[in-house]
Amino acid sequence: MPFHTIIEPFRIKSVEALKFTHRDDREAALEKAGRNVFLLHADDVLVDLLTDSGTGAMSSAQWGALMQGDESYAGSRSFYRFRDVVQDLTGFAHIIPTHQGRAAERILFHTTLSAGQVVPNNNHFDTTRANIEVEGAEAVDIVIPEGRVPSAAHPFKGNMDVAALERLLAEAGDRVPLVMVTVTNNSGGGQPVSLENLRAVRALCDRFRKPFFLDACRFAENAYFIKLREPGQADRTPRAIAREMFSLADGCTMSAKKDGLANIGGFLAMNDDQWAERARNLLILTEGFPTYGGLAGYDLEAIARGLEEVVEEPYLRYRIRSTEYLGEKLTAGGVPIIQPPGGHAIYIDARALLPHIPPLQYPGISLVNALYVEAGIRAVEIGTVMFGRHPDGSETPAAMDLVRLAIPRRVYTQSHIDYVAEAVLYVASLRESLRGYRLTESAAALRHFTARFEEMADTG
Ligand code: F0G
Numbered sequence: 001m002p003f004h005t006i007i008e009p010f011r012i013k014s015v016e017a018l019k020f021t022h023r024d025d026r027e028a029a030l031e032k033a034g035r036n037v038f039l040l041h042a043d044d045v046l047v048d049l050l051t052d053s054g055t056g057a058m059s060s061a062q063w064g065a066l067m068q069g070d071e072s073y074a075g076s077r078s079f080y081r082f083r084d085v086v087q088d089l090t091g092f093a094h095i096i097p098t099h100q101g102r103a104a105e106r107i108l109f110h111t112t113l114s115a116g117q118v119v120p121n122n123n124h125f126d127t128t129r130a131n132i133e134v135e136g137a138e139a140v141d142i143v144i145p146e147g148r149v150p151s152a153a154h155p156f157k158g159n160m161d162v163a164a165l166e167r168l169l170a171e172a173g174d175r176v177p178l179v180m181v182t183v184t185n186n187s188g189g190g191q192p193v194s195l196e197n198l199r200a201v202r203a204l205c206d207r208f209r210k211p212f213f214l215d216a217c218r219f220a221e222n223a224y225f226i227k228l229r230e231p232g233q234a235d236r237t238p239r240a241i242a243r244e245m246f247s248l249a250d251g252c253t254m255s256a257k258k259d260g261l262a263n264i265g266g267f268l269a270m271n272d273d274q275w276a277e278r279a280r281n282l283l284i285l286t287e288g289f290p291t292y293g294g295l296a297g298y299d300l301e302a303i304a305r306g307l308e309e310v311v312e313e314p315y316l317r318y319r320i321r322s323t324e325y326l327g328e329k330l331t332a333g334g335v336p337i338i339q340p341p342g343g344h345a346i347y348i349d350a351r352a353l354l355p356h357i358p359p360l361q362y363p364g365i366s367l368v369n370a371l372y373v374e375a376g377i378r379a380v381e382i383g384t385v386m387f388g389r390h391p392d393g394s395e396t397p398a399a400m401d402l403v404r405l406a407i408p409r410r411v412y413t414q415s416h417i418d419y420v421a422e423a424v425l426y427v428a429s430l431r432e433s434l435r436g437y438r439l440t441e442s443a444a445a446l447r448h449f450t451a452r453f454e455e456m457a458d459t460g
Contacts, residue, residue, distance in 0.1 A: 034452025101255025190342020361436025
């Protein structure tokens with residue numbers, strides 16, 4: 001075809017109206033929410049880029065599949081359909097449904113970890129880290145050095161630092177029960193991990209006899225990046241690449257709210273029979289019977305169908321391109337973002353954009369709040385509020401202070417994204433007037449969800 005425009009690979013069958021608000025309304029709503037956008041009413045948000053998790057639009061085929069749901073408590077037909085699809089994709093022997101990703105994490109870590117142990121990952125997501133720390137174990141991030149530098153160019157900035165992993169396994173291997181890699185690397189900017197890197201991690205895990213688990217939330221986006229960027233992969237289907245990624249691991253945790261294209265759900269999958277038995281026993285205690293694991297039969301149907309749609313090439317081409325499009329607009333306007341753009345989100349480098357706000361005065365929160373008040377856009381801080389507090393109660397700046405604009409799947413059109421770009425450039429033009437924040441209330445773990453803030457009178 002002589003055309004280059006990448007269009008949305010769907011047409012719209014059902015719409016949901018947006019509510020337009022005034023700046024004064026948003027200022028009041030944010031004040032009421034303790035200046036924490038997590039505490040806003042979603043109706044007061046115009047374009048919601050808080051997360052790409054559970055916020056996607058399901059296809060008509062998925063909505064149709066809901067009616068096929070078998071709600072039998074035990075042995076539901078929907079479970080077998082779900083299990084077959086997941087098994088066909090991942091190859092793992094045991095498929096354990098959970099209500100979302102963190103339930104899979106909690107079950108995996110509670111049944112395999114003990115206090116004093118260490119779990120390496122490229123970058124742990126916040127729930128993964130918290131579920132490790134709650135067991136008294138340590139979550140160690142060993143992404144490659146380029147993965148910590150927002151402006152550094154590298155096709156696979158999510159890669160694990162294999163030399164650092166080797167050192168860790170050589171020095172403290174007896175304390176490492178398993179090795180994890182997150183695809184794509186959400187906390188590091190939605191950056192992909194190469195097949196070559198996964199193979200190298202596999203080889204080390206074989207040498208040190210460690211199980212290797214993927215945090216597979218965005219496996220399809222990762223597979224498409226491999227197709228685009230890894231030598232020799234261009235002619236393979238995303239599905240074939242994804243299957244190879246899974247084949248290199250011994251198990252995975254998965255949130256179907258991302259690349260399952262569903263609004264809720266997840267699973268834990270693995271090959272080890274004994275670990276799976278322990279996991280199923282805990283599943284029964286906290287989630288439900290092993291053939292539904294906290295989900296309705298219709299959820300299992302929607303996920304099964306979603307996992308098939310998500311590896312379709314027209315979808316992934318549009319998905320990766322639309323994120324890149326926003327990244328290009330921000331970069332052209334001089335806004336510092338993690339380069340290259342990730343799969344599910346653009347990450348603005350708030351520390352670089354707002355150098356007058358020190359990390360412990362939360363430049364990310366300052367930018368998030370300005371985006372909401374000025375334009376009704378809800379983004380999320382991924383920085384010192386999310387990662388700066390340690391189990392002993394101390395606080396240090398996170399490695400980066402980022403603001404994530406996460407793009408829900410199949411929800412917003414190109415003009416929504418044009419609006420977002422325009423708004424970010426406008427807020428960037430106000431940068432010198434933005435001020436730091438202090439915490440007025442904060443919980444001991446995962447404090448970013450419920451904290452309340454106060455804007456500082458002046459910084460410095
Ligand atoms: N792992 C990664 C890499 C994630 O991004 C998430 C969730 C989880 C695990 C946990 O899955 O939410 O289903 O329990 N990330 C969402 C986000 C919340 O906004 O990035 P969950």
